[in-house]
Amino acid sequence: MVQYSSGRLDVSFAALSDATRRGVLEELGRADASITDLAQxxxxxxxxxxxxxxxxxxxQLVTTEKVGRVRTCRLGPRRLDEETVWIDWYxxxxxxxxxxxxxxxxxxxxxxxxxxxxxxx
Amino acid sequence: MDAPTTFEPTPVKHPTTVERTxxxxxxxxxxxxxxxxxxxxxxxxxxxxxxxxxxKSMGMSLVSCETDVRVGGTYRxxxxxxxxxxxxxxxxxxxxxxxxxxxxxxDEGEAGQSVTTLTFEEKEGQTLLVLHELHPSKEATDEGIGxxxxxxxxxxxxxxxxxxxx
Numbered sequence: 001m002v003q004y005s006s007g008r009l010d011v012s013f014a015a016l017s018d019a020t021r022r023g024v025l026e027e028l029g030r031a032d033a034s035i036t037d038l039a040q041x042x043x044x045x046x047x048x049x050x051x052x053x054x055x056x057x058x059x060q061l062v063t064t065e066k067v068g069r070v071r072t073c074r075l076g077p078r079r080l081d082e083e084t085v086w087i088d089w090y091x092x093x094x095x096x097x098x099x100x101x102x103x104x105x106x107x108x109x110x111x112x113x114x115x116x117x118x119x120x121x
Numbered sequence: 122m123d124a125p126t127t128f129e130p131t132p133v134k135h136p137t138t139v140e141r142t143x144x145x146x147x148x149x150x151x152x153x154x155x156x157x158x159x160x161x162x163x164x165x166x167x168x169x170x171x172x173x174x175x176x177k178s179m180g181m182s183l184v185s186c187e188t189d190v191r192v193g194g195t196y197r198x199x200x201x202x203x204x205x206x207x208x209x210x211x212x213x214x215x216x217x218x219x220x221x222x223x224x225x226x227x228d229e230g231e232a233g234q235s236v237t238t239l240t241f242e243e244k245e246g247q248t249l250l251v252l253h254e255l256h257p258s259k260e261a262t263d264e265g266i267g268x269x270x271x272x273x274x275x276x277x278x279x280x281x282x283x284x285x286x287x
Contacts, residue, residue: 090147091139094252096176098137098151104163104172105155112159 015059021052025061032074149252157243160250161220164239165190175200190217196225233257
């Protein structure tokens with residue numbers, strides 16, 4: 001039995017929530033590339049691509065290394081297995097739902113109290 | 122008992138646990154600060170379900186929500202993933218025992234029916250909710266049945282990507 005702790009993959013999720021960043025990972029899965037290469041492939045400015053790579057770097061999905069004037073990107077140390085990604089998404093979904101449900105239950109409790117008082121009169 | 126209260130109580134945030142208990146089973150647990158009959162209502166009344174079932178933070182909205190909460194009755198929730206796409210979540214109630222137990226099937230998956238069992242256990246004004254999902258096959262479990270086509274598509278892309286990275 002495996003229990004999945006909360007928050008472990010939040011950064012990865014943010015990183016993977018964007019189609020360009022997923023594309024970048026796919027590209028890097030094929031071969032290492034420079035920021036300039038990636039910017040060209042995705043028809044994007046260098047600044048825009050640097051930001052995306054920065055997010056992936058933070059999630060340890062990508063590492064970069066500057067050699068001379070070229071920053072080369074490659075896949076990082078973190079590999080996500082499919083099940084973990086799936087479960088974490090599932091947990092996030094229920095967590096978000098339950099946060100909203102807390103409020104619904106609280107409102108119902110208040111309403112019941114108010115109604116109860118009204119009925120007593 | 123008639124002391125006036127002017128503050129809005131903030132609900133305490135309880136942890137949500139998710140466990141894969143077997144190849145085809147998931148169990149989600151969560152405690153709520155309220156009696157079981159209120160939590161049960163929130164799971165069965167459309168006007169209440171609309172307030173929480175499709176969290177905005179997950180990029181979802183609930184377009185419509187119909188429930189016929191009795192044994193053999195059906196439910197149908199329609200989600201909007203964006204302006205152009207909607208996806209339906211539907212099935213049949215197998216057991217309805219307010220306020221302690223609710224069992225339904227979920228029928229939109231291609232790989233067969235999954236069954237969700239909810240139990241509501243009240244203790245000292247709080248309710249422990251246990252959600253148990255049984256999927257028709259390991260494949261269906263792995264594919265993430267119950268998330269609707271739009272989300273499945275997103276996950277499909279992610280799956281392909283992850284396979285590529287493996």
